[in-house]
Amino acid sequence: MYKLMVVDGDKLVRQTIQTIIKERNIPLSYAAEATDGVEALLKARKVKPDVVIMEINIPKFDGLNTAEKIKEFLPQCQVIFISAHKEFEYVRQALRIGAFDYLLKPVQPGEFEEVCCKLTEILGINEQEELEFEREKVELASTQLFIRKVLLSGCFSGSNELRNQFHEFFVSLKCGVLMVLSSHAINLDKLIVHNIIGMLKGNLYLCPVPLNPNQIVVFFGQKYGQSKLTTTVLKKYGYRLMEQVALKTGIELNIGIGKIYKDLSKLRKSYLEACDALNLAEFLRMNGVLLTIEECEKFYKDLSNYLLDREKKLIDMILRKKHDDAIICIHDIFNDFQPRLESNLIWEKVFCLEILAVLLRAARKANVNSEELSQINSALTNELVDMTDLGKRLWVEWLEHCVDRIIALIANNEKASVQRLIKEIKEYIENNLNKSITLKDISELTHYNPQYFSRAFKKEIGMTVIEYLTHRRIEKAKMLLKKERLPVRLVAKKVGFSDVAYFSRVFRKVVGVKPSEFREKSG
Structure with missing residues (x-):
């Protein structure tokens, strides 16, 4: 069972996820939960979860920053973001920090189960790769290329020991970079031998590594004394690969290229950069695209500065x-x-x-x-x-x-906001006709300034707030005079007039007769 931590301020969401895991027998152990970024970081250090389900909008560090900090000390931890938002900028930031997936709220059981199945499969593959490495190291006198592949795969897992061994193994290299090939239409494993190694035979600094059936990572390293490894050279190799695969299979590859690093312990960073470039192409549903992270960063920087x-x-x-x-x-x-x-x-x-x-x-x-x-x-x-x-x-x-x-x-x-505002004002007036009502009272109720709601009210209703208030008071007074036969003095008080003489003047101005005369005429 893999350990799970859920980070969401909504208790119902946390309970829902826990229920789905239990009812669908998903192989995740509910190890911890948190409601904000600070609590999530503390519990992640203590529990060391394999998987974190993270709401983007949480207090005390948002979900994106919290996940990034967790992955700094738990690089193997897989993060699934959940949010009510699907803006391109949110998705792009989530992909940039290495998110496994991005689900929209409310979380759907079927979709959640599907993502978790894929995730646990990948976690199992990573564990199997570690076991395979140890077994082959002890039992087999592996070929140099095979060892390099295993070490390179281990480098991605976040193991410091394997990273150090990888660095020692390639001590003769001046710098290195990673290229990621991707296709969801074909199994790329078979293309390693037939295309990559065959096409680039003789380039000893080349090492292709399959991460899964649809993704291959190619390591390029420059030895001392060899021609300089540049982004231009890498793009040349990338386009040749795309051409060869297209000719043999009719399928268009997507390729992402990270930055070149002299410090080979930073190859994981190069891998993540290559994935960022690749993810952009796949988010845009493009095929046959080669992108370098440097091109992406330059374009985003130029566009952001221009739009500023x-x-x-x-x-x-x-x-x-x-x-x-x-x-x-x-x-x-x-x-x-x-x-x-x-x-x-x-x-x-x-x-x-x-x-x-x-x-x-x-x-x-x-x-x-x-x-x-x-x-x-x-x-x-x-x-x-x-x-x-x-x-x-x-x-x-x-x-x-x-x-x-x-x-x-x-x-x-x-329009909907104005309608809600008008309704709120009318309900307040109707429920408080027996009280003194001022524009200040309504302003405090609605949190709008008097000028705004007065203008909106008159435009929508055709009279000012005060005119409407007077209209409703007189209408209620007419009803009381007709049906309850109350003294004029009590009627005035019930509709918010403390001065009966003033009430009579207003009533006569609106109705045309005094309150007592209105009662008499009403029978």
Whole structure:
């Protein structure tokens, strides 16, 4: 059984996960739970869980930072994030820190069981790899290449001992880097011998290692005295691999490349960087893509810096629902930034998703419901990533559609918000007609300033709050005078007038007759 820790401030969520594990016989032992980041870090050090299920929005360190800190001292620990959000930026951050998966709330038993089955299978594979290494080391005089593969696989597991052995074994290397190959369409294991080793025969610094049937890691190392290992050289090898695999199988590989490190103990970092680059391509549902982490980081940095000064202007236009001005602003941003997109479909999609992220931030500023935002973000993102071509006409149409949806969402939210406000004010008035009611009282109740709710009330109802209050008081007074036959003095008190003479004047002004005359005419 693998030890599980659940981190979520919602007790019901923690109980639900525990129930699913028990009812579905998932091989996870519920070892600990926590409600915030600090408690999670303390319990992780004590319990040393194999798996952590982490809510992103928790107090005292958010879930992303907490998971990153846990993986610093428990690198083998697998993290599954749960959240009500599916924004691209959340998913990207989760993937960047090595999350195993990302589930949306409410947690569905079937989906949760499927993810846990995959996870426990991988955990079992990691344990088996450790046992296999020890057995082969003792019983077999393995070939040098096989030992290198085992050591390299061990390096990823987080074992300091194996990392140190790996570093000693490759002491003759000046630097190293990792390339990750991925395909969900074919079993990549068979491609190692037939393509990678065969194609690059004679390059002794090359070592391919299968991590699972759909992913292969290739280690490149530069020996002293050999030609310099550069990103350009790696991309050349990567494109050759993609070409060979496509010719033999008709399948397009995706390849991610990490940074080159002189300190080989940092190869795990190179691996995670390569996975980050690869995950971007797969998130965008792209095939036949080669990305380096350096390209990704440079593009994100350039785009973030560029949008920094323009984001405020675009958000302001969206909040004021200036549709045409927002579209013009987006056109201007694209035309300025277009040369850096290099007609590359990946960068075009990332650009569009970052603009969508700005639009969503505007909606959040307008207090749009987070669940609605999550749904619209998911729908718009899926529309974009499914596009196989993103000429200017298509991205313009998609962005205009995004602006339409976000502005409509903000407008509907504002309308619903005003309606809720009006209802709250009317209910308060109706329940307190016998009391003194001021605009200050209503302001304290609704947490809106008097100018705002007075303007909204008059626009929606057609009269001011005070006029409506007077109208309701007189209507109730008419009912009391008709049905209960109370003295005018008591009627005035029951509808909030302390001065009976003033009540009579207001009543006559609104109804046209004095309260006593109204009673007489009413029979």
